[in-house]
Amino acid sequence: MGVALFATSSPRSVPMSEAFDSNESVETEIQERRALRRVGGLSTELTDITEVEYRQVRLERVVLVGVWTSGSAEQAARSLAELARLAETAGSVVLEGFIQRRDKPDASTFIGSGKAVELRDMVVALGADTVICDGELSPGQLTSLEKVVQVKVVDRTWLILDIFSQHSRSREGKAQVSLAQMNYMLPRLRGWGDAMSRQSGGIGTRGPGETKIETDRRRIRSQISRLRRDLKQMAQSRETARAARRRSNTPSVAIVGYTNAGKSSLLNRLTKAGVLVQDELFATVDPTVRQARTPSGREITLSDTVGFVRHLPHQLVESFRSTLEEAAEADLLLHVVDGADEAPLEQITAVREVLAEVGADDITELIVVNKTDVADDVVLEDLRRELRHVVFVSARTGEGFDELMQDLERDLPTPEFEVEVTIGYEHSDLVAQVHREGEIELIEHGENGTLLRARVDEHLASRLREAAADSGQ
Numbered sequence: 001m002g003v004a005l006f007a008t009s010s011p012r013s014v015p016m017s018e019a020f021d022s023n024e025s026v027e028t029e030i031q032e033r034r035a036l037r038r039v040g041g042l043s044t045e046l047t048d049i050t051e052v053e054y055r056q057v058r059l060e061r062v063v064l065v066g067v068w069t070s071g072s073a074e075q076a077a078r079s080l081a082e083l084a085r086l087a088e089t090a091g092s093v094v095l096e097g098f099i100q101r102r103d104k105p106d107a108s109t110f111i112g113s114g115k116a117v118e119l120r121d122m123v124v125a126l127g128a129d130t131v132i133c134d135g136e137l138s139p140g141q142l143t144s145l146e147k148v149v150q151v152k153v154v155d156r157t158w159l160i161l162d163i164f165s166q167h168s169r170s171r172e173g174k175a176q177v178s179l180a181q182m183n184y185m186l187p188r189l190r191g192w193g194d195a196m197s198r199q200s201g202g203i204g205t206r207g208p209g210e211t212k213i214e215t216d217r218r219r220i221r222s223q224i225s226r227l228r229r230d231l232k233q234m235a236q237s238r239e240t241a242r243a244a245r246r247r248s249n250t251p252s253v254a255i256v257g258y259t260n261a262g263k264s265s266l267l268n269r270l271t272k273a274g275v276l277v278q279d280e281l282f283a284t285v286d287p288t289v290r291q292a293r294t295p296s297g298r299e300i301t302l303s304d305t306v307g308f309v310r311h312l313p314h315q316l317v318e319s320f321r322s323t324l325e326e327a328a329e330a331d332l333l334l335h336v337v338d339g340a341d342e343a344p345l346e347q348i349t350a351v352r353e354v355l356a357e358v359g360a361d362d363i364t365e366l367i368v369v370n371k372t373d374v375a376d377d378v379v380l381e382d383l384r385r386e387l388r389h390v391v392f393v394s395a396r397t398g399e400g401f402d403e404l405m406q407d408l409e410r411d412l413p414t415p416e417f418e419v420e421v422t423i424g425y426e427h428s429d430l431v432a433q434v435h436r437e438g439e440i441e442l443i444e445h446g447e448n449g450t451l452l453r454a455r456v457d458e459h460l461a462s463r464l465r466e467a468a469a470d471s472g473q
């Protein structure tokens with residue numbers, strides 16, 4: 001039965017959008033609710049396998065399964081396609097993907113219990129060793145589904161945590177990921193992952209296991225508190241750096257956006273930062289901050305950081321909070337959007353949800369639609385209509401960057417004090433400082449010095465007035 005289900009559509013050749021028929025009768029709708037539907041085009045192509053081997057990560061043969069509860073068929077398929085990319089990024093080979101339509105996930109086995117048995121047949125037929133569920137499963141759901149399918153069951157949250165742990169390089173990044181992983185594991189210790197070795201379960205097997213679980217739990221708890229302590233210290237040094245930047249009044253611009261949108265590419269083009277750019281999800285885990293200048297010479301800092309995704313695990317948001325504060329305290333957000341994505345507006349929504357969660361939703365946001373070199377013109381037109389405060393660029397070709405820089409400059413906070421002074425040439429260092437820190441409205445070099453009309457902060461305003469007085473103006 002299970003085999004017949006996935007044998008009905010030809011593998012790989014079915015585009016995602018055609019895997020669903022939008023004109024469904026009630027009859028087929030009911031059928032559909034009962035059936036596990038194959039989502040075409042998810043299987044990892046053979047060429048990807050060599051890349052996976054090159055990265056020397058373990059090769060797991062996985063089957064994906066999702067529960068489609070709300071939204072359109074296309075959205076459900078996109079979510080599963082994203083899960084496939086995540087799985088491949090983690091180093092797995094995706095064999096197949098299935099979706100079951102239900103009002104809500106099954107409380108016990110995530111997909112319905114009958115479907116779980118069918119899934120077991122498919123796992124056997126395909127020779128899979130792991131099932132990845134598109135969601136966050138409760139400890140009980142993981143254990144129950146594992147018991148039925150008889151292979152390892154992993155959820156979307158764990159998969160994302162696994163990618164983060166593979167990609168983090170800095171001491172702080174590694175500690176943040178470990179903390180998130182332990183917070184995920186703590187409630188799942190009982191039985192999770194050992195369903196295979198303890199299939200019968202029951203009273204007889206509980207005693208010694210329980211003791212071991214208690215020890216593990218204690219060990220994890222003490223590791224969690226150690227990590228929290230370490231992270232607090234590490235956050236302090238970042239806070240010191242941030243405070244120094246605030247004192248110097250350098251406006252900070254944070255690059256945020258969906259994973260793979262091109263945030264690091266944008267930073268590299270703007271500052272030659274040399275940050276790793278990869279066509280995979282969550283290539284960047286550790287933040288980078290670089291200095292840059294606006295067209296008029298004003299100094300700014302630009303920071304690149306971890307990307308967001310639909311349903312970003314809350315454990316990650318929690319432990320990356322200090323990193324994400326970089327965005328929450330920025331003067332301006334450059335929200336990079338992948339213009340070549342099928343549904344950029346959905347990405348924007350997902351990103352804004354995370355921004356709200358870290359308290360960065362009230363910061364001025366300039367939307368930067370990237371990849372115009374490969375994006376569909378119709379999609380770009382839609383975005384132009386839907387979005388205000390948007391600029392279109394290609395980090396690959398450099399198209400649109402002049403406009404980006406102009407818009408960025410316009411959106412920076414304006415310093416509070418307006419001055420109009422003539423500064424003697426002996427104080428030219430101050431004029432240079434106005435270039436770096438202020439907004440120059442007028443500059444003229446005369447006989448007695450430089451006439452400046454500019455907006456600057458209070459401190460620089462008083463120094464300029466002193467210098468003007470000193471020059472006898």
Ligand SMILES: Nc1nc2c(ncn2[C@@H]2O[C@H](COP(=O)(O)OP(=O)(O)OP(=O)(O)O)[C@@H](O)[C@H]2O)c(=O)[nH]1
Pocket residue numbers: 257258259260261262263264265266276277278279280281282283284285306307308370371372373374393394395396397
């Ligand atoms: N065609 C095209 N590809 C681009 C452009 N900008 C970035 N890319 C590609 O998109 C992929 C992701 O780019 P990154 O800069 O790593 O994206 P990111 O937003 O930093 O991604 P994460 O750090 O993984 O969240 C890479 O393969 C880039 O080469 C662009 O303007 N045009």
Ligand SMILES: [Mg+2]
Pocket residue numbers: 263264265276277283284
């Ligand atoms: Mg990046």
